[in-house]
Amino acid sequence: MSLTSPSASATAPFSSYFFDNLRTNGILMAFAAVVVALACIKPVFLSPSNLTNLVLQYSYVLILAIGMLMVIVLAQIDLSVGSVIALTGAVAAVVAIRYGQPWWVAVICALVVGLIVGAWQGFWVAVVGIPGFIVSLGGMLIFRGLAQLLLNYISLSPFGGTYYNIANGFFNGWLGGNGFDVFTLLIFAIAVVGYAFSQWRVRAGQIRYQQQVSPLPLFIGKLVAVAAVAMAFAWQISCYRGLPFILILVAILIMAYTLVMQRTGFGRHIYAIGGNLSAARLSGVKVKQVTFWAFVNMGVLASVAGVVYSARMNAAQPAAGTSFELDAIAACFIGGASTTGGIGRVGGAVIGGLIMAVISNGMQLMGVSQGLQPVVKGLILLAAVAFDLFNKRRASTVV
Amino acid sequence: MANNILEMRSITKRFPGVIALQDVTLTVQGGEIHAICGENGAGKSTLMQVLSGVHPHGSYEGEIVYAGQNARFHSINDSERVGIVIIHQELALSPYLSIAENIFLGNERKGPFGLIDWNRANAEAANLMERVGLDENPTTQINQLGVGKQQLVEIAKALSKEVKLLILDEPTAALNDNDSEHLLALMRQLREQGITCIMISHKLGEIMEIADTTTVIRDGRTIETIDMRQPDATQDRLIRDMVGRDLDNRYPPRRPAIGPEVLRIEDWTVGHPTQSGRLVVDHVSLSVRAGEVVGVAGLMGAGRTELAMSVFGKSYGRDITGQLYKHGQPVEINSVSEAIDSGIAYVSEDRKRYGLNLLTDIRSNICSAGLRRLMTAFGWINGNEELKVAEDYRSALGIKTPSVLANVGKLSGGNQQKVVLSKWLFTDPDVLILDEPTRGIDVGAKYEIYTLINEMVANGKAVIVISSELPEILGVCDRVYTLSFGRITGMLPVAEATQENLMELMTQEKDIRK
Incomplete structure (x- = not known):
């Protein structure tokens, strides 16, 4: 590639680039620090089985966090997602176990219920104008109750078969391997190359439009670091049971929603509404429609998480998903979303969710007592938001 | 010199990458009204933040001498304790508390056991309200008052803190003429009671009317301090100081090239959104042609913004009747996106609330x-x-x-x-409705906005300017409609319009219909 150094003015000095991005990178560095610290204290943390387990165990929080981010950027909130997980899991179980339908019918039914739930809440928030907090507080009770009624207060199991494999299955042995799965490594290698290529294209586009870009060594260094971490992770999980299905699902969701939020009118409208409702309305943003669909989307994603969670548990439980909404909300805020709307990124919410996941996992490995774990999580939430506030204040001291 | 209540000497304030104030000196005599004027971003507000302790001692260079003593304020509380009170442009009142509660907020009148003595608070509030000429019940909730009265509550609050130096940041920016007059009268009255006022203002007419001394700040430096009693203290001199150049003409010249009609509003009637039966816009008809700037002059509450917003995709009001024509064809516009699609743009009067994220x-x-x-x-x-x-x-x-x-x-x-x-x-409109396009911006930037309006019409766009500043209407428009109590009371080509005849039409009451 011949696009070497752009004009000097287009490349900011390293230090200013670093500090400008402290806010976005801060959370990433915090994540890296947590991982390194845990790896030092408990080397087993990085073991193939534990990393695989981490993916399986926390995927549904990430799925929820993605949908929650949209809702939070809109300056709304959805407290009902934990109950929706229980309800959609229960629907799937009733269809698959009680009525003996095939797994895909159960999944479709669960997703449809998620859609209806989302539309129900979207109606009250967008059309009637009741704050999302109230609507979803009601939803939290309603859907939890419906799940209990549907399951007769007892858990329904087992799903077995393909449904079970949604959250517990692996791609493994397709291309053979010697104690490691070649297929997993291949998929990761393709993903890394794809990532590098897309980043390069973005950068080339920015240079073509004479924008400020990060210095080339930094850019390449960043790509190498990402590639190294991704491949190391791939190697570890390939040594265990291979590539979990669920990881692919989560990865696709993250990519799709990053694109939706950054590159589509719908995503932009969400930021516009959260940033200034009146200005958005007077700019031709259809506030009601956007709000409605954001809630519908949240309902559907909650039902995806419901399917994943019930598959993982191999059962539908009346108490499934209790307080998951709080994990999802915390993930968004740890990831830099603003409590008053308008600010937040999918990537941030995902990293926020990962920080929570890694810390929970680490505490379990270290045998931290049950009661102490939520205390630590709560403190992390406070620390992350305090750090964010501190950064914002520092940034706003310019006239 | 002994009479100086405040001397700010060689104040320099740096922010990362910017020098906001450089060697600024401000000397205020006791008992005077001292105006500070300058373009936006000149550093007026920063200077006042240094004075009131928002920027604590040590974060700036230079010294402040207040009432003969070296002042080192570390917070707003420090400066308030010695009688310096600042009233910001955006009022800081709690909308759901009463007037009395707001006046004594943070400074509650306590009785035995540290409980609030409401009788005493309300009685004292009534006294203070009388001093500022606010005729309301002390228990009235703030959100039931207009901006003008809220401003008076702020001043009463300042009086309750035994203010000696009152700083008003653009006090009349949001007020109508009546309320402005009242406020200026009140400032004179406060001056008689020995309270020193510092007023930050853009409105040069106001400064000419009320200020004893004016300090002009430009680009973070003091340009000069003018004794307003001197005959050479003219508005033109202030403008020259503010912008650093002569502005012989405050409105850029334009040669109108007027084309066919672009937008016509016929028999447009808009009901109040909550009070049924009340008409905010009453059978209004107006039209604008390509290359033409049409003014809509009206006082506050005449229905100017309501007219514009109801045309702009029915963003205001209910039971809207009447017909819009674009290029002579009837059009039906029911939402903002439809309005944008049919080439209408509306620039709102409050850019922070309705215009920007x-x-x-x-x-x-x-x-x-x-x-x-x-x-x-x-x-x-x-x-x-x-x-x-x-x-x-x-x-x-x-x-x-x-x-x-x-x-x-x-x-x-x-x-x-x-x-x-x-x-x-960027939406490529045919018609731009500009609602108070130069509110709260400085003289230099106003000129640039007028130039932009000229460019728009030169490119064949039609522009409607809504304004309560008559010189502006006369300076930029080709034709002027006057609006009063929701009705069009007149239409004049700008050549026939004067401030006097426009004002007469703008204040015309019902039953005189054109």
């Missing part, structure tokens, strides 16, 4: 209304193209910013207004 960058704001034009066939937004659009508007409109990726909230009022104009120009 202050959380995000200049680029996103410029592209927010015309986003569809940036989408590819699959609905993706081309981020690079978006940046290019923003850059184009930055250079075309002269938005002063290091980067279009900078946050829009950090711009001065004039530059923010240019961002809003860019946003609407």
